[in-house]
Amino acid sequence: MKSLTLSRLLYLVYLFLVGFPVLLLLTSLCCILLIAASYLGVPASFISRVTKCWSWSCLAMTLCRVEVRGGEHLPSSSAPCVVVANHQSAYDIFVLNAYIGIPFKWVMKSELRRLPLVGRACEASGFIFVDETRVSSITHTIEDAKRVLATGSSIFIFPEGSRTETGRMIRFKKGAFVMASELDVPILPVTIDGAFEVLRRGTYLPHRHRIVLTIHPAFHMSEQGTPPAHIPASARLAQQMIASALSEEA
Structure with missing residues (x-):
């Protein structure tokens, strides 16, 4: 128990002296680069590389540390999809x-637009x-998503709505799933396991913990029946696939 307490103390000292100052600098630099890129009209691939590095x-x-499983299920960059993950x-x-090494755009809550610098x-x-x-x-949202998919980018969304x-x-x-049906693109289910132990909702100081990212095979909603029944059926299938790679506690 003492070793765990000492380990945690050393980790927090490292975060405050090194980790957080560096991350604040990198986050500010990333935001400035993205804002400047929008005015300069640089390719979307630049935005993906910047956010990936950040x-x-x-x-x-x-x-x-992150362990990736099922990387062979990732679609090509020219085949956009709706990526759904647990939160x-x-x-x-x-x-x-x-x-997730494909061009993408996030679907996010409108209140996040108010975050200083990050929202912009x-x-x-x-x-x-x-x-x-x-x-x-x-x-x-669907109209915006159509414009995104027309550029070859995929869409990332958390179907639970919140953490x-x-x-x-x-x-x-x-x-x-309504979005994927309207846009006629496949669903790519993705499981994230271990992130809850890193930073639980309502807390602000992370813990060291391994995160496992599992990428499942994509599926088309038309395989789950005819509209509109294919929407709840696809939601259930995606949730079952994601749950299959979660630890028992999750």
Whole structure:
């Protein structure tokens, strides 16, 4: 127990003296680069590389190791899809950014637009914001998603809607699957396991812990029946596939 306490203390000292200052600098630099890139009209591949490097740095500087399984299931960069993942922690964003090697745009809550500098950088990167308080929001989101997919980029979304509070996965909302159906693109289920132990919702200091990212085979919603029944059927299938790679506690 003493060794664990000492290990934790040394880790926190490292974070405050080295990890957090470096990450603050890298995050500010990343945001500035993304905002500048939007004005200069640089290719979308540049934005993907910048966010990938930033996310990998966030994981490395907090000493979190990621193991990737099922990499052979990743689609080619010319075959866009809707990537759906469980949402354990803020670290999920770093893991997906760093290790899903395809061009993408996030679908995120509109309130994240208000984050200083980060919100502006997300806007500049062409990420999609959805306002869950407005019924008409899904229509606008689908239109934005069509424009993203037309450029060859995929879409990342957390169907649970928000981070888990208990570590256990909750029921998926249907928005991601309505979107995939409307846009006629495959669903790519992805499991993130271990991120909850790194940074639980409501906490601010991470813990060192291994994160396992499992990429499952993509599927087309048309395989799950005829509309509109294929939407809940696809949501259940995606949730079952994601759950199959989670630890028993999750």
